[in-house]
Structures are given as C-alpha cells and as structure tokens.
Amino acid sequence: MSRFYLYGITRPREMPQRIADQGVFLIDGEGCAAVVSELEDGPVEATRRNLLAHADVVEQLHQEAVVLPARFGYILESREEALELLELPEIQQLLERHEQTCELTLRGKYEESVLAEVGAGLQPLRDAYRAEPSFEVGIALGEAVGERLAERKARDRSLVLDALSPLVLEVVAGEPAGEFAAFDLALLVDRDAVKSIEAELEGLVARLSPPLHFKLVGPLPPYSFVRLAQPAVA
Amino acid sequence: MQRESSAGYITRAPRSSGLADVLEILLDRGLVIDAYVRVSLVGIELLTVDLRVVIASVDTYLRFAEAVNRLDLRQVDDSRSVPDLFEKGGEELAETKTKGAVEGGMDAIKEKIGLGGGSDDDDDEDEDKGRSRSGSRSRSNDR
Numbered sequence: 001m002s003r004f005y006l007y008g009i010t011r012p013r014e015m016p017q018r019i020a021d022q023g024v025f026l027i028d029g030e031g032c033a034a035v036v037s038e039l040e041d042g043p044v045e046a047t048r049r050n051l052l053a054h055a056d057v058v059e060q061l062h063q064e065a066v067v068l069p070a071r072f073g074y075i076l077e078s079r080e081e082a083l084e085l086l087e088l089p090e091i092q093q094l095l096e097r098h099e100q101t102c103e104l105t106l107r108g109k110y111e112e113s114v115l116a117e118v119g120a121g122l123q124p125l126r127d128a129y130r131a132e133p134s135f136e137v138g139i140a141l142g143e144a145v146g147e148r149l150a151e152r153k154a155r156d157r158s159l160v161l162d163a164l165s166p167l168v169l170e171v172v173a174g175e176p177a178g179e180f181a182a183f184d185l186a187l188l189v190d191r192d193a194v195k196s197i198e199a200e201l202e203g204l205v206a207r208l209s210p211p212l213h214f215k216l217v218g219p220l221p222p223y224s225f226v227r228l229a230q231p232a233v234a
Numbered sequence: 235m236q237r238e239s240s241a242g243y244i245t246r247a248p249r250s251s252g253l254a255d256v257l258e259i260l261l262d263r264g265l266v267i268d269a270y271v272r273v274s275l276v277g278i279e280l281l282t283v284d285l286r287v288v289i290a291s292v293d294t295y296l297r298f299a300e301a302v303n304r305l306d307l308r309q310v311d312d313s314r315s316v317p318d319l320f321e322k323g324g325e326e327l328a329e330t331k332t333k334g335a336v337e338g339g340m341d342a343i344k345e346k347i348g349l350g351g352g353s354d355d356d357d358d359e360d361e362d363k364g365r366s367r368s369g370s371r372s373r374s375n376d377r
Contacts, residue, residue: 218248
C-alpha cells in the first residue's frame with residue numbers, strides 16, 4: 001500500500017511541469033485536492049534538502065492559486081486517509097478563507113547602535129562603570145540597558161502594527177530570535193495589498209531608522225494561518 | 235533573490251530563500267489535524283537544538299554594558315578601551331580576543347541558521363556562552 005508525503009491542500013488544477021517532474025501529484029477530492037508525493041517506508045528526515053523541497057512546492061503552487069500548506073513532516077498512510085482529510089468541512093472553510101490571501105513575514109532587527117540610544121539616559125551608571133568596571137556595576141548597567149531595549153522593542157512593535165493594521169487581516173507574533181531582534185510577525189494580507197504594505201514600510205523606515213532594519217518575505221502561502229479552530233475527532 | 239531598499243533598511247525577499255528562512259517561516263507551522271497527523275521526523279532535534287546557541291543573560295548584560303560605553307561618543311576617558319573585567323592581568327587580553335572570535339563565529343552561525351538563542355527570558359540561565367543546551371528549548375513537534 002502506498003504512503004504519501006503531504007505538502008498541502010489546493011483546488012483541483014493542472015500541476016506546473018516543474019513540480020510534476022519532482023514526482024509531486026494531486027489526489028483529487030470534492031472541490032479540493034491533496035498535493036502529495038509517494039513515500040517509502042520510514043520517517044521523513046528534517047534535512048536541508050527536504051525542508052527546502054517542501055517550501056519550494058507549496059510556494060510555487062501558491063503563486064497561481066490558493067494552497068493550504070501542511071506542516072512539514074505530514075504523512076498520509078493511504079489514499080483513503082487523504083480522501084478523509086479532504087472531506088473535512090474545515091478544509092473547505094480554510095480554502096475559501098485563503099482564496100485571495102497571502103502571508104508576509106516581517107522581522108525587525110536593530111543595529112548595535114541602538115544600545116547607545118537606549119543607554120543615553122543612564123549617564124550615572126555609565127560613569128560609575130567607567131570609573132570602576134567591576135562585575136556588579138557592569139551587570140547593573142547591562143540590566144538597565146536590557147530593560148530599556150525591551151521597552152524600545154515593544155514601542156516599535158506597536159508602532160509597526162498600528163501603521164500596518166488597516167492592511168492586515170490577521171497577525172501571528174512569533175518570538176523574535178536574538179537580542180537585537182525587535183519583532184517577528186506573520187501577517188495575513190490580501191494578495192492585492194502587498195504593494196501597499198511595502199509602501200507603508202517605506203514610510204515607517206523614515207520614522208524609525210536608524211537603527212531598525214526590516215526584513216519582509218513574501219507573498220507566501222498562509223503557513224501561520226491554517227490552524228483548525230476545532231481539531232477533528234478521530 | 236533579495237534586494238535592499240530605502241537606503242538598506244528594508245530587505246525584501248519574494249520567497250523564503252535558504253534554510254534560515256525556511257526554519258523560521260515554516261517549521262512548526264502549517265496544517266495539522268490532530269486525529270490524522272502522523273508526523274515522523276528524524277533529525278529535527280539536531281537541526282534546531284544543536285544550532286540554537288544559548289547566551290546566558292549575565293553575559294548579555296556585560297556585553298551591553300561594554301557596548302554602551304564603547305558607543306558613547308562623549309566618552310572622555312579612553313585610556314581603558316578594553317575594560318579589564320576580571321582583573322587578571324596580561325593573559326586576560328589574549329583570552330578576551332579569543333572570546334570575541336568565538337562569539338563572532340556563533341553570531342555567524344545564528345545569522346546563517348536564523349535561530350538566535352539569547353532571548354531575554356533566560357534569567358535562570360547561567361551556562362557558559364557557546365555551550366548549547368539540549369532539550370527544553372527545542373521546537374520539536376510534540377504531537
């Protein structure tokens with residue numbers, strides 16, 4: 001019996017040649033289809049190659065039409081299991097919801113010079129540290145700087161969200177990685193709104209830089225917005 | 235694939251490019267249906283845990299403190315450009331340099347993989363810098 005690796009769920013359609021050439025095909029259901037490839041026995045390895053292949057398939061398909069990306073590593077044990085999945089009413093709801101949407105990820109990161117800015121009001125502690133660069137004074141100064149940096153992050157994050165909110169349908173905030181990372185946001189937007197988001201960011205740059213840098217990735221499939229409200233019961 | 239705009243303050247990428255993006259953007263996200271999920275993964279622990287560098291908050295604070303002073307344009311007394319934190323003497327300078335190099339390497343790895351450790355909630359962490367931690371911070375699939 002065949003097992004399948006599930007990339008995502010889409011509408012019944014022609015597969016682009018480049019994807020079909022990779023052994024990826026559709027299992028059609030009613031008004032929706034599972035994007036799969038055949039899988040040998042054993043687990044899916046989280047290698048660089050496999051992760052990039054998963055992203056490549058769903059992102060290419062998303063360029064032309066709606067795709068609900070599956071979580072990396074989703075295995076279907078049989079064709080019947082694929083069909084059962086496609087019959088869930090939630091799948092139809094999600095396909096309708098995301099017909100015209102895309103995800104943008106927006107990350108903000110400071111330059112190191114932000115420390116000078118947030119440390120500007122800490123002159124007494126800085127003088128003390130310069131006079132006596134001890135462990136204790138260093139920790140006290142560093143903690144104070146860290147607190148102010150956290151406030152600065154929160155401020156800039158709300159500023160960005162406020163500016164973009166008229167264009168954004170939904171937001172998922174991730175945990176920013178790294179001490180200079182200000183925010184890590186997944187934004188669900190209409191496909192037609194991407195240009196407006198870019199323009200709005202240009203405006204924000206003028207207000208916030210230096211030292212905040214943005215990284216905007218997308219339009220992507222709605223990776224962060226396909227959680228089911230109510231998990232299906234076995 | 236990527237381009238910079240607004241004098242370099244916006245990096246724009248149309249798609250997730252490279253492993254760092256893919257890890258940040260799609261790992262742990264996407265459609266899962268509890269009753270049907272059969273996630274079997276090998277290697278995900280290695281990928282996320284081993285490369286996630288945990289920086290003890292104490293170390294972070296000390297670096298903040300040094301950086302704030304180094305970046306202070308009004309600094310008058312520049313006779314101690316490298317604060318002698320542990321008051322050890324001559325060998326300390328060499329050690330500081332090595333430490334810096336290792337740190338740079340770690341940053342490069344973090345940058346590359348897109349996973350920094352060092353979030354500010356690690357108050358109970360007092361591990362040495364650069365020692366990766368296994369277990370509790372993994373982003374593994376737990377279903």
